[in-house]
Amino acid sequence: GKARHFKWEVEYMHWSPDGEEGVVMGINGQFPGPTIRARAGDTIHVELTNRLHTEGVVIHWHGIRQIGTPWADGTASISQCAINPGETFLYRFKVDKAGTYFYHGHYGMQRSAGLYGSLIVDVAEGEKEIFQYDGEFNILLSDWWHKGSHEQEVDLSSNPMRWIGEPQTLLINGRGQFNCSLAAHVSNSSASPCKLRGNEQYAPHILRVHPNKTYRLRIASTTALASLNLAIGILALKGSPTPPPTHHRRIFLLNTQNFIDGHTKWAINNASLVLPATPHLGSIKYGLNAAFNRKKPSRSVQARLRRDEARGKSELHDGSGVYMLRFNTTVDVILQNANALRANVSEIHPWHLHGHDFWVLGYGEGKFTEKEEAKFNLKNPPLRNTAVIFPFGWTALRFVADNPGVWAFHCHIEPHLHMGMGVVFAEGVRRLGRIPNEALGCGLTGKMLMNNLHN
Ligand code: C2O
Ligand code: CU
Numbered sequence: 001g002k003a004r005h006f007k008w009e010v011e012y013m014h015w016s017p018d019g020e021e022g023v024v025m026g027i028n029g030q031f032p033g034p035t036i037r038a039r040a041g042d043t044i045h046v047e048l049t050n051r052l053h054t055e056g057v058v059i060h061w062h063g064i065r066q067i068g069t070p071w072a073d074g075t076a077s078i079s080q081c082a083i084n085p086g087e088t089f090l091y092r093f094k095v096d097k098a099g100t101y102f103y104h105g106h107y108g109m110q111r112s113a114g115l116y117g118s119l120i121v122d123v124a125e126g127e128k129e130i131f132q133y134d135g136e137f138n139i140l141l142s143d144w145w146h147k148g149s150h151e152q153e154v155d156l157s158s159n160p161m162r163w164i165g166e167p168q169t170l171l172i173n174g175r176g177q178f179n180c181s182l183a184a185h186v187s188n189s190s191a192s193p194c195k196l197r198g199n200e201q202y203a204p205h206i207l208r209v210h211p212n213k214t215y216r217l218r219i220a221s222t223t224a225l226a227s228l229n230l231a232i233g234i235l236a237l238k239g240s241p242t243p244p245p246t247h248h249r250r251i252f253l254l255n256t257q258n259f260i261d262g263h264t265k266w267a268i269n270n271a272s273l274v275l276p277a278t279p280h281l282g283s284i285k286y287g288l289n290a291a292f293n294r295k296k297p298s299r300s301v302q303a304r305l306r307r308d309e310a311r312g313k314s315e316l317h318d319g320s321g322v323y324m325l326r327f328n329t330t331v332d333v334i335l336q337n338a339n340a341l342r343a344n345v346s347e348i349h350p351w352h353l354h355g356h357d358f359w360v361l362g363y364g365e366g367k368f369t370e371k372e373e374a375k376f377n378l379k380n381p382p383l384r385n386t387a388v389i390f391p392f393g394w395t396a397l398r399f400v401a402d403n404p405g406v407w408a409f410h411c412h413i414e415p416h417l418h419m420g421m422g423v424v425f426a427e428g429v430r431r432l433g434r435i436p437n438e439a440l441g442c443g444l445t446g447k448m449l450m451n452n453l454h455n
Helices: 149-157 180-186 280-285 299-307 370-375 414-418 443-454
Strands: 003-015 022-027 036-039 043-050 059-062 088-094 099-105 116-122 135-144 169-172 215-221 249-260 263-268 322-325 330-336 349-353 358-365 386-389 393-400 405-411 422-427
Touching: 003 036, 036 043, 043 059, 059 088, 099 215, 116 135, 116 215, 149 414, 280 405, 280 422, 280 443, 330 386, 349 393, 358 370, 358 386, 370 393, 386 393, 405 414
Parallel strands: 003 043, 036 116, 135 215, 249 330, 322 422
Antiparallel strands: 003 022, 043 088, 059 099, 099 116, 135 169, 249 263, 330 393, 349 386, 349 405, 358 393, 405 422
């Protein structure tokens, strides 16, 4: 493969994604950020400089497994220290599988601030696409709020919590029109964002096609909240890898909503994810035990959770949400949805796993019971990195813990993650070679580096 080099600067800028001017997080003056295009087997080098004046930044490459480079996964507090203002971090990683991917900020609410873009990986040099087509279009879907992401963070963390509400506009390739359906009825002013000359920043992208030609649409959604439905048959593509027939370990993850000191939180097995000052990758690799709470929920807690009426009423325990997985074992995860704080309400959650693909073995309504296992699809389950749990339902996933590193597994709704809806998986960390210092320069690993320097 080739090496592909990019130099990026992240900065705030004025922009009008939907006809109302606001502030977005841009990359090299662009919103959405530049599209990365590569071939399977290539190595991407992104030299990322933080030009935000007062906050850190990281970028996650959604769907890229980061085999052998867990420090390039771009999760603040998990895989690396946030890049400080003025600093540069080198993301260097291999794209091993063709497909349509995207990247996005993974610190605070930077995805809803507009930090995202597309990442397209073509088949390896000399290989053929499975389908033939004459042209292709890239469609990146996102959601946009007129309120800034910092104010949203404050809203979500307030007591009582203020929900951020539906986005003002849905964007296609960073463009949309605010309130057009309304404006069409009431407005006859020429300033209406719905009357377009075509050269506006927010004017829709026009896809130019020729008759009788076949086009490929590459559709990705980087929405922070909105769940956009696009239905396609999901049985696996013929020839996709099939899952191992059995599992070594089953992890049951109960999703509930709870109050902690009056603050609304999401919790997994009663632990609401709090990100530590020292990224897990470094603290686990170097045995810095004080970096986070390693206590596992006791067997009795686990048993109680299983029996729990799933009302989210049980007290929160002080686990850290970190699960240590034995290297190379097959892990089943049963995501169990439950009632949220409001009576008779259960929400939909798209769960995303970093560092791996997983097989979706099955899903169903109500509480998962052992009986369901007989119905698992082990023959041709879809291989994905994100799967939904439906209201009051469960979803069963299987993956092989074969990628040394520390990996986030979380609800991809950004405000839900912000409120604690995630866990962390760690596997084979001791097998890793040297972690680049620039990923370690904070918290206890930062201190460790300083001490090494002085000795
Ligand atoms: Cu696309 Cu952890 O996220
Ligand atoms: Cu969620």
